[in-house]
Amino acid sequence: MPTHTAAVRQKDRGRRTWLFWVTVWLAAGCGSKTPPKQLESAESWAATTRELAIQRRVGSVGRAYTEDMLEAGRRDVREIATAIDLSKLPPDARAAVPLALARLDTLMRQTAESVRRGDVVALGLDAAAADALGDTLRALRTKAGGE
């Protein structure tokens, strides 16, 4: 009897450890992001906006798709803007980053409107603006410590 209880307790402990690691793993499904990674994400959205504008101009991608994509991207960019830890950035970047992110959000909204209007000329300008903004974000990312 005593050995049986000891064995059961051992098993329970083993089961608890296993459960702990599984929970850790599941909880880790989110992952944490550092400022360079967040800026890389924003940069990617600027590039995506540029590509969407270019492709939509020639009618290669669907209108609904483009609008949905821009809307989803704006959500992500706004999330980055609120989540980014400015204290982890060098002092000269701390003002520039929120500004750049806000500009990206505005640009994406603008692009979505150009798409809605079917304005080919505006889309061309939006693409160029997205390109420039991407460069800005890349420079900021380098300052923040990314490659």
Added chain:
Amino acid sequence: MEFRVVHDLLDKPVLDDERRNIGRVDGVVLELRRGAAPRVAAFEIGGRVWARRLGPRMARWVEWMGKRWPAVANGVTRIAMRDVRHVGITVSVKCDGRRLPTLAWEQWLRRRVIGRIPGA
């Protein structure tokens, strides 16, 4: 008939005399004889039977399920070794599988659930 219980009998598929699949050998019933080696008297097919092999906790859980939903819980089929024709890649038995409890669930599903859905 000579065979190795774990290697040749346990967990093998069981076929009736129409070569119908009736399940797997989920457990064996040993007959303990005084003064002689234990002998395999029968084998059993059923969810409760293999659940018991997994450990006491699992067995208690299956018993609880069986009491809760007796209609759904698998009936345990016991087949005596004298009704076994052959033990090989599969185990063939001399009876009609349709009358055994193991296929009860399969038949119940056919009547009540699957059979009611069009196209089955």
Added chain:
Amino acid sequence: MKRLLDLTLGIVTSIGGFLEAGSIITAVQGGAQFGYQLLWAVAVGTLGLMLLVEQSGRLAAVSGRTVGDALRERFGINFFVIPLVIGLLVSFLVLASEIGGVALALQMATGIGFQWWAMPVAFAGWFLLWKGTFGVVEKGSSLLGLVTIAFIVAALKLHPDWGRVGAGLIPTLPAHDGPRYWYIAVSILGASISPYLYMFYSSGAVEDGWGVSDLPTNRATAVLGMSFGGVLSAAVLIVAALVFLPRGIQVDRYEQSALLLTPVLGHPGFVLFLASLGIACFGATVEITLSMAYLLAQGLGWDWSENAKPRDNTRFSLAYTVAILLAGAVMAAGVDPLRLTSFSMMLTAASLPVTVIPMLVLMNDEALVGEHRNRWFGNVALGALSVLATAVLLSAVPLQIIGGG
């Protein structure tokens, strides 16, 4: 002549069935972030799958037992519950992400959110399983899956530097983002060596009544079919490396990947991508559902046969019905498809030891495969794969924490 036809069909089905949500997204992310550097992961994954497919096919042809049968019969119920529970759990998550893939393709095509498409897709898959036979399921989705050849066309049109592509086949260390690199590498492995694929294959071999005379066909199908499939995954990665990397587009949302073919193929590229994604994921949906039901039914001794009518295998039919509808419900609830796909690929990779290591025992068991048991090469390869699988399992948790996202 019939044998040649069977062989061709076998290879074709392997190509068409190769790509699915996980392999597409991991290849796109790999190419977008690391160029050709992760091609070696695609190659290793393809070789691993080739090995397992050939062996599971050989097992089924020689012994008439599927992998599910053999796991229960050779190892007993106490061991069998481990691959059973883990296999069902992991397959369920992958299944949900495949349904998500089809639903997303439909969302991008129509503008209607993927949550609304989830249950219709699940029902469509269920209907195909209910009314169709194994042959219809396998060949139908795979022939349609040939639309994925668009990726190869796009890759060729982009005129990659084949020297650099070849260099990507050699494993190298990343210049940046180490954790992310290894995370994607492991996910690529999980996406390529999906256990459901080779378990499904062995069930198919039994459904089709394969025997010892079909062994050459089995080998050819495994080698050629999986090679072509691997080429497809590689093509996706190459296109992503040439289209997304220079533009600085990372795939943080699944839908961004739809831009992959448009620079090269224009509007048809957009349509082809959506069609490829939808068809490939739909084929995978049906196959994974079947493989889950196969594993359960074979292990527990139920009747199982996709060729038979549902009323003749009621427990089997109930199993796949519940599986597919439940998975559909998960996506209808609005789970993020990209997160789920990435996570389930990682989980698949981590669970590989459970399915790969037993094969070492099964394929050397004289009682099962007799004179057709593994030669030294098969064992060495399988052994190496087992070591790799164990390494992946050990690194999975840290990778998910620091490399995931």
